[in-house]
Amino acid sequence: MIESERNKIFDQWLARHKGLLFKVVRAYAFTPQDREDLFQEVVLQVWKSIPKFREESAVSTWLYRIALNVGIKWTTKTQRYQEMNQPMPEISPILKEMEIPDQRLIWLYEQIAQLNAIDRSLTLLLLDGFSYKEMAKMLGITESNVGVKINRFKKELMKRTDKQL
Incomplete structure (x- = not known):
């Protein structure tokens, strides 16, 4: 896949599915800064994964899965650095x-x-x-x-x- 094609797909998918990705981010990150950081990680993973998309599912389903995986990994990673006993x-x-x-x-x-x-x-x-x-x-x-x-x-x-x- 050439770089310009990848960038075009990325821009289209992000414009179309940004709300879906942010909804997943919101479930894993609770402060504005954390949401911004996690969203950037999700977007980066989407960009990296575009060449791996095999059209076996809808784009939205595939992006949702990426966001869930990144959210789960991010939660695990950040929990190591935060106290778990803080009450909500x-x-x-x-x-x-x-x-x-x-x-x-x-x-x-x-x-x-x-x-x-x-x-x-x-x-x-x-x-x-x-x-x-x-x-x-x-x-x-x-x-x-x-x-x-x-x-x-x-x-x-x-x-x-x-x-x-």
């Missing part, structure tokens, strides 16, 4: 009082942030409407494992919601 700040009030959709979204992202890397990825895929089969393929787990993990998260989310109410 409480951002939103009781769920019932959340009239504004943005507050509910913030609360949901808070809950997702508390999951381990694989469960976090799975939850993002679920929210984006991927099928169990697609999620299993992307994460390298079985469809039944996808179902089990999703049900566990839903039950845990309901418990957390009940505690706040």
Whole structure:
């Protein structure tokens, strides 16, 4: 692949799928600086991986997988340097009082942030409407494992919601 073709593809994909990539970044990085750093790592990996794209899946699915992998690796790498016992700040009030959709979204992202890397990825895929089969393929787990993990998260989310109410 010649350099100009690679650059053209990169520019097109980034323009078309920047929001998708940033959504994944937001699930793994919580400060503006960390989000910026992680986004740069994701974009760099996308650029490096363009010659490896085999058109076996949709571009968006392939880019999503790259972003998930980079997010998981980044989380592992940064956890080595950060204290793990810092409590998450409480951002939103009781769920019932959340009239504004943005507050509910913030609360949901808070809950997702508390999951381990694989469960976090799975939850993002679920929210984006991927099928169990697609999620299993992307994460390298079985469809039944996808179902089990999703049900566990839903039950845990309901418990957390009940505690706040």
